[in-house]
Amino acid sequence: MENRPLEYDYTVAKLFMMNAIFVGTVGMLVGVIMAWQMAYPEFNSFLGEGLAEYTNFSRLRVLHTDSVIYGFVLSAVWSSWYFVGQRVLKVSMAESKTLMIIGKLHFWIYFAASAVIVISLLLGITTSKEYAEFEWPLDLGITVIWLLWGAGIAGLVGMRREKSLYISIWYYIATFLAVAMLHLLNNLEVPTMFATSPAGETMIGAWYHSVSMYAGTNDALVQWWFGHNAVAFVLTTPIVAVIYYFLPKESGQAIYSYKLSLLSFWGLMFVYLWAGGHHVLYTTVPDWVQTMGSIFSVVLILPSWGSAINMLLTMKGEWQQVASSPLIKFMILGSTFYMFSTLEGPIQAIKSVNAIAHFTDWIVGHVHDGALGWVGFTLVAAIYHMAPRFFKREIYSKSLMATQFWVQTLGIVLYFTSMWIAGITQGMMWRAHDEFGNLAYSFIDTVTVLHPYYTIRAVGGTLYLVGFLMFAYNIYKTTSARRVEESELQNASPMGA
Amino acid sequence: MFHWLEKNPFAFALGVFITIAFAGLVEIIPNFVQSARPLVGTKPYSTLELAGRQIYIKNSCNACHSQMIRPFKSETDRYGHYSLSGEYAYDRPFLWGSKRTGPDLMRVGNYRTTDWHENHMKDPAGVVPGSIMPPYGWLYDNMTDIDTAYAEQLTVESVFAVPYTFNKDKGTDKAQLIPMRDGSTSIVLIGDNIADARSLALEEAKLIVADMKDENIKEAVANGQIPEIVAIIAYMNSLK
Numbered sequence: 001m002e003n004r005p006l007e008y009d010y011t012v013a014k015l016f017m018m019n020a021i022f023v024g025t026v027g028m029l030v031g032v033i034m035a036w037q038m039a040y041p042e043f044n045s046f047l048g049e050g051l052a053e054y055t056n057f058s059r060l061r062v063l064h065t066d067s068v069i070y071g072f073v074l075s076a077v078w079s080s081w082y083f084v085g086q087r088v089l090k091v092s093m094a095e096s097k098t099l100m101i102i103g104k105l106h107f108w109i110y111f112a113a114s115a116v117i118v119i120s121l122l123l124g125i126t127t128s129k130e131y132a133e134f135e136w137p138l139d140l141g142i143t144v145i146w147l148l149w150g151a152g153i154a155g156l157v158g159m160r161r162e163k164s165l166y167i168s169i170w171y172y173i174a175t176f177l178a179v180a181m182l183h184l185l186n187n188l189e190v191p192t193m194f195a196t197s198p199a200g201e202t203m204i205g206a207w208y209h210s211v212s213m214y215a216g217t218n219d220a221l222v223q224w225w226f227g228h229n230a231v232a233f234v235l236t237t238p239i240v241a242v243i244y245y246f247l248p249k250e251s252g253q254a255i256y257s258y259k260l261s262l263l264s265f266w267g268l269m270f271v272y273l274w275a276g277g278h279h280v281l282y283t284t285v286p287d288w289v290q291t292m293g294s295i296f297s298v299v300l301i302l303p304s305w306g307s308a309i310n311m312l313l314t315m316k317g318e319w320q321q322v323a324s325s326p327l328i329k330f331m332i333l334g335s336t337f338y339m340f341s342t343l344e345g346p347i348q349a350i351k352s353v354n355a356i357a358h359f360t361d362w363i364v365g366h367v368h369d370g371a372l373g374w375v376g377f378t379l380v381a382a383i384y385h386m387a388p389r390f391f392k393r394e395i396y397s398k399s400l401m402a403t404q405f406w407v408q409t410l411g412i413v414l415y416f417t418s419m420w421i422a423g424i425t426q427g428m429m430w431r432a433h434d435e436f437g438n439l440a441y442s443f444i445d446t447v448t449v450l451h452p453y454y455t456i457r458a459v460g461g462t463l464y465l466v467g468f469l470m471f472a473y474n475i476y477k478t479t480s481a482r483r484v485e486e487s488e489l490q491n492a493s494p495m496g497a
Numbered sequence: 498m499f500h501w502l503e504k505n506p507f508a509f510a511l512g513v514f515i516t517i518a519f520a521g522l523v524e525i526i527p528n529f530v531q532s533a534r535p536l537v538g539t540k541p542y543s544t545l546e547l548a549g550r551q552i553y554i555k556n557s558c559n560a561c562h563s564q565m566i567r568p569f570k571s572e573t574d575r576y577g578h579y580s581l582s583g584e585y586a587y588d589r590p591f592l593w594g595s596k597r598t599g600p601d602l603m604r605v606g607n608y609r610t611t612d613w614h615e616n617h618m619k620d621p622a623g624v625v626p627g628s629i630m631p632p633y634g635w636l637y638d639n640m641t642d643i644d645t646a647y648a649e650q651l652t653v654e655s656v657f658a659v660p661y662t663f664n665k666d667k668g669t670d671k672a673q674l675i676p677m678r679d680g681s682t683s684i685v686l687i688g689d690n691i692a693d694a695r696s697l698a699l700e701e702a703k704l705i706v707a708d709m710k711d712e713n714i715k716e717a718v719a720n721g722q723i724p725e726i727v728a729i730i731a732y733m734n735s736l737k
Contacts, residue, residue, distance in 0.1 A: 225521055
């Protein structure tokens with residue numbers, strides 16, 4: 001008994017993985033529908049005029065961003081946490097009944113809240129703050145979900161047999177702390193039911209309605225401090241945690257440099273939070289905040305590239321794996337896209353560039369080369385690594401994986417190139433004056449000119465979705481694949497033909 | 498040098514938290530001290546306008562339209578005077594937006610009419626050929642939620658001291674005792690109770706529909722109902 005190797009318990013990790021694939025498909029499908037709606041507005045009522053209220057672009061927009069960020073990304077991140085956490089801390093979830101209960105509650109409360117969120121967003125119940133659209137009852141639910149995850153982290157860390165915390169754990173802890181802070185401060189609001197219904201009187205209006213604690217410029221400042229750092233601590237730090245574990249595991253190579261890991265971690269922690277000001281350049285936010293936002297955004301290249309270079313150099317001497325393993329391909333292209341979008345972002349945060357880029361599709365393009373390339377690919381790779389271990393079977397098809405990789409890569413390239421051109425074109429047309437000093441174009445000229453780029457984007461998005469469906473199918477078939485593994489493999493995931 | 502920290506999860510977490518909280522403190526707090534004051538002439542929203550604003554939010558109009566005019570010649574030529582902080586003092590939440598798929602609306606009340614909005618919301622491409630905005634037909638069928646708008650007014654009046662005047666105080670000393678913080682004399686009336694609030698909103702709605710053509714809408718308002726399109730136009734017209 002004493003010398004038996006630890007059996008990890010993947011119950012919760014599996015639940016989150018399945019949810020990630022399901023919600024990811026829905027969220028990306030909604031994105032594709034919206035892309036076609038922008039190219040061909042008649043798609044706004046694709047389920048008929050009667051349902052147009054629930055299928056038009058503006059209602060779907062919120063559903064798309066939230067389901068991809070909090071549905072797909074967070075689920076996949078949590079799946080990875082329940083896998084990685086046990087393994088690097090050398091404890092099994094099964095060792096503690098309490099931890100198992102917390103883990104399962106974490107999943108099921110999250111699942112139930114997600115269902116309510118989808119319905120409420122379609123009904124138009126929103127606070128309008130980007131990526132924080134939920135009304136106060138849901139905000140409280142999210143707080144509970146988050147604290148359950150925190151309790152899970154504290155529990156595993158407390159029980160650990162490994163003295164030193166592996167770098168992925170640093171990033172998971174940072175994610176937990178930062179999002180808790182951001183969520184609580186940005187969502188401070190006064191529910192109208194408390195202010196208007198003194199004891200004994202009937203309540204006025206919608207019970208779930210609330211008013212932001214902050215007004216105007218202050219509200220914007222807090223929101224973009226949140227919005228920018230949600231990118232940092234939902235779409236960056238947990239993904240770095242994922243790649244720091246899965247890349248060395250899958251490739252059998254040690255992380256290139258411990259010092260670089262250390263430097264880029266603390267650098268990222270310190271610098272990221274300052275950069276939110278770049279979302280509000282040329283607005284009524286004080287000048288010095290804008291300038292700080294701009295400068296720190298450029299400085300942010302250093303810690304970001306630190307991590308990315310550390311990843312790429314981990315493959316030193318083993319580059320042939322990139323050619324032979326589609327799983328490694330996903331991770332290496334993911335890290336490359338991380339470098340790419342952490343260079344693009346700072347460029348857009350330079351004041352003079354921002355003057356053209358802000359409010360245009362170039363920003364949308366930037367978000368998506370990060371989200372589709374870096375986040376999407378890294379998480380897909382993580383699931384491909386975990387699935388054979390969850391189900392003790394080899395991945396169903398290696399060639400399907402390779403096809404998926406190329407289809408999605410083509411999709412991303414079409415997406416960001418079309419959005420660059422669209423954004424810069426629009427930005428330049430908005431500011432163009434003729435020789436008499438009058439505006440050269442009316443607004444509608446700047447809309448109609450974008451039609452071809454919107455079509456290309458829609459094609460790119462569709463390709464990415466098609467690739468994701470291949471992924472879902474591949475994982476589904478893996479659960480019942482022919483070849484069963486006797487024991488967990490140390491590295492390189494086994495793949496079928 | 499950091500090895501000890503990696504073995505002390507609590508110290509580690511504390512260190513991380515201090516590192517990330519620092520920037521927020523430095524950047525956000527100083528602004529809160531001074532920037533929430535309304536500019537002279539800025540008024541809080543009337544009940545109908547606020548209800549319209551809630552409809553604007555409900556339909557995520559801010560996903561495609563900004564309300565933030567930057568200080569560039571091209572923008573002031575197109576949309577009017579650039580935005581000033583004090584103009585947003587009563588905006589909870591702010592609606593600056595982050596994408597301009599359609600034009601900025603911060604001062605749309607200066608150059609579009611009730612009539613124009615009425616046609617445009619029903620058939621955007623018919624009014625602006627080439628527009629990719631979808632039609633918002635349900636605004637003509639759904640009725641405005643005046644109650645929630647009134648609840649919001651009561652909330653901001655009592656919690657954030659937004660200078661609203663109750664209907665019963667009109668013309669009395671008490672009305673003068675509630676000064677507008679911007680020093681102006683214009684007073685925004687709100688109802689004493691929900692029934693009063695509904696009738697004030699209806700009065701305002703009648704002024705809007707006088708400029709509208711749709712017979713069904715006119716009839717609804719004559720019967721004491723307020724379709725959403727009326728409220729959202731009231732809000733659009735207040736943006737100046």
